[in-house]
Amino acid sequence: MSLTRRTLMAGAGALAGAATLGRDAGAQQRLNVGVVLIGPVGDFGWSHMHDQGRRRMSELLGDRVNATTVESVAPPDFDRVVTQLVRTGHRLIFTTSFSYFAPTQRLAPQHPQVFFENATGPTTLPNMAIYNARFYEGRYIQGVIAARKSRSKTIGYVATFPVPEVIHAINTVMRGAWSVDPSMKVRVVWVNAWSNPAREADAARALIDQGCDVLCSHTDGPAPLQLANERGVFGFGQASDMTRFAPRAHLTSSVNNWGDYYAERARAVIDGSWRPTDTWGGLGSGMFRMAPWTNMTPEEVSEAERVRDAIAAGTLHPFEGPIVRQDGTQVIAQGQRLTDDQIRAMNYFYRGIDVAIPG
């Protein structure tokens, strides 16, 4: 069942309530799972893939679960939507955005009988687990490919909000690029939105007009990549395989796979073994993979695959020292690695990135 926020709210839960009543009468033991999405299911990126995960969970668990997706929930509406889901009998709720972390943390103690799972959040609570994929591993590979592809030696980055997830992604892209060519530069535009296609496209236009010829994007949809295609530069897909949006521009995409995790967690709730875990799966875990390489020469492909395999095997670590901040202070020395907590709290750019962090 897929509801939009508005039908959910406008119907004052009448619809959902009625559906739940029917369900309760039919199958008492079914687990109701709620998935709250920050963007539309149709963004063909982040939210779309969470919905695909929800589908995969339903496929794997069949009639042991009942899943409700609520899409395009702006943070101010979050409390109402979640309260509504709790009231209509949902016992496992995935809140699939970093923007939902603080509100989930606030609501979880008010509903101790419900299990919450927040995507990309930093800390857990007794009834709130966190999960994420190590997307930075894909970013490192993007950097390597971008450095091979770029003629202007400048990468354009369509960024969303200055949160650690985005900051360490930009750092990692550059780390990857510098491993090929230390003279690589980056330009960053913050669009202050996860999904606003026209503004994303405008940001991409601005970056291309300023000489960037490979675009990375952190927004949820394909707009920047599509624009790269139109303007004859290269770009990467986010969250889903975006080859078809940009047949000439697409190099590779990080393709997310949440379904297996969702099924595992729903199973844990059903058999009573749910714990507030902290899951951060990398390329090796199958939580995401790199989509087919396109518009790349065989040498570029084999290099990208070599890097990918090294990261998956753990022989190459994107956050290996030395790591030096923009202002020159050293974070860790050679031979050390950032801990997961340090990566998750990253609020600085590396030396060599000529961009200010807002705020």
Added chain:
Amino acid sequence: MTLLEAILLTVITASTPLLIAAIGELVVEKSGVLNLGVEGMMIMGAACGIVAAIATGSGAAGVAAAVLAGMAMAAIFAALTLGLAANQVAAGLALTIFGLGLSGVVGASFVGAQRAGIGKIEIPLLSEIPFLGPVLFNQDPFVYASFALVAGVSWFLTRTRAGLVLRACGESAASAHALGYKVLRIRFFAILFGGACAGLAGAYLSLVLTPFWTSGMTAGRGWIALAIVVFASWLPWRAALGAYLFGGITILQLHAQGAGFRVPPQLMSALPYLITIVVLVLIMRLRRGGAAGPAGLGIPFVPDR
């Protein structure tokens, strides 16, 4: 192409949907009706435009469908506010919410489908003017339509008898009625025109700017168009200025960020709103007038017999 030309081109494309929607709403408000449903009509235009364009393979069919969808939404609004004399604010808000939801349903099976955008049309001779030519006269048809709309509506409102009658309906519906004008019919056509413009603006988003469908893709542009009408004191040329200011600063702040200006992007993102409001209010103060909206704006009219 120089960077400046590139920026100006992008400014025009970013401003055009705002301008088209604002001009439509301006006419509606001049007739005395406040339609807050611009966002809803716009997104229905975007959805129906791309759906029809993909289904038929024709961009023109897409545009026609978008305009019709906007008008259909407007007709619902007209039925409520003119036919039943319902509260215009409430009906407009409802129209926006309805449009956002319905467009999701219309576009649902076209998610991820895409088509090539509508291309640019070069106007011979004019496009060869140095600098201005390529920026102004090598554009997509929507941009030309927006130029024509501004000039046309401005001429219509100030220079024609029909425009005068429309304004009379907005200032004092009772007087216009007493003079024998069919206030409700005139307002109905104004509302339809507003819907057509909003639909056209939506089509620009889904057929030109980002040629695919994703729900909520108007992202508040309908509201900005509404605000522009008010701050432009209901004058078409000022609405054009407001739309270009807003679009221009939106693009410039993106460029400033890309170029590494050390200003917080949150502030930069707020700048288009701030500067547009400040400039239009200043103009309003300096010109000492035009500030007051149509006297009958938002007041339902029920003709007595």
